[in-house]
Amino acid sequence: MTFPRLGVNIDHVATLRQQRGEFYPEVLRAAEVSLATGAHQITIHLREDRRHIQDHDVPTTHDMCRKMNRPLNLEMGTSDEMIKIAIHERPEWICLVPEKRQERTTEGGLNVIDPANLKRVQETCAKIKSAIPDTKISLFVEATPFVLENCLKIKADAVEIHTGDYAKDFLEGKDISAHLARYQQGHQIMKNAGRGYHAGHGLTFESVTPLLKQGLFEEYNIGHWIIAESVFIGLGHVIKEMLTLMQQHPLKG
Numbered sequence: 001m002t003f004p005r006l007g008v009n010i011d012h013v014a015t016l017r018q019q020r021g022e023f024y025p026e027v028l029r030a031a032e033v034s035l036a037t038g039a040h041q042i043t044i045h046l047r048e049d050r051r052h053i054q055d056h057d058v059p060t061t062h063d064m065c066r067k068m069n070r071p072l073n074l075e076m077g078t079s080d081e082m083i084k085i086a087i088h089e090r091p092e093w094i095c096l097v098p099e100k101r102q103e104r105t106t107e108g109g110l111n112v113i114d115p116a117n118l119k120r121v122q123e124t125c126a127k128i129k130s131a132i133p134d135t136k137i138s139l140f141v142e143a144t145p146f147v148l149e150n151c152l153k154i155k156a157d158a159v160e161i162h163t164g165d166y167a168k169d170f171l172e173g174k175d176i177s178a179h180l181a182r183y184q185q186g187h188q189i190m191k192n193a194g195r196g197y198h199a200g201h202g203l204t205f206e207s208v209t210p211l212l213k214q215g216l217f218e219e220y221n222i223g224h225w226i227i228a229e230s231v232f233i234g235l236g237h238v239i240k241e242m243l244t245l246m247q248q249h250p251l252k253g
């Protein structure tokens with residue numbers, strides 16, 4: 001039996017760190033815990049504005065992945081700067097994403113319909129493949145047949161379907177059947193072409209379940225919810241430790 005892979009996106013450990021300008025919580029520790037627990041890969045997004053992951057996190061996280069014998073999946077835009085960094089770092093996977101500075105998170109997939117954008121993505125993939133042929137590329141896109149057919153014009157190894165709208169509809173109790181039908185159709189297109197079929201964005205324990213039942217996606221990249229939920233899994237434990245420490249030190253005078 002084959003099971004789907006989990007890529008843990010640890011961007012928001014860096015968000016917390018950057019918020020206070022401290023060295024903690026450490027991205028490296030998050031990578032180590034994730035991989036030691038069985039995560040199949042670490043995903044990080046080096047954004048142009050460096051709002052969470054910093055340049056120095058890329059090689060250190062990659063070193064940790066190598067030590068644990070797991071791939072690093074580097075999410076990035078198609079700017080020349082990012083292409084240069086990626087070629088230097090040689091991650092096992094690159095996920096090309098659209099990037100707008102004003103957005104809170106990656107809103108929507110790559111535009112591979114507009115000919116100029118399609119050309120930019122094609123050129124980016126060609127540059128990456130000629131410089132670092134062992135690196136695999138996925139394209140972060142919406143699951144519509146037209147978009148996916150256009151992805152086949154690009155030399156990439158997989159698509160990662162943007163599940164943000166699906167996850168939002170699920171959490172709001174809306175009908176998700178149209179999303180599931182699109183995912184089924186998309187799977188057919190990608191499998192016929194021999195390409196990988198991944199998913200990510202906005203997924204929670206609950207919203208990922210219907211997708212797991214569908215059994216179409218080989219890989220899920222999940223971040224924000226895993227990090228958010230970890231706060232509550234760990235909060236009581238850390239408070240107990242702090243209280244134990246305080247109770248060893250009675251007041252004087």
Ligand code: PXP
Pocket residue numbers: 009011045075095097105106140160199200201202203221222223224225
């Ligand atoms: N996959 C891609 C391509 C993304 O851009 C993101 C967000 O950075 C994720 C997965 C993870 O999304 P989330 O943090 O909402 O789980």
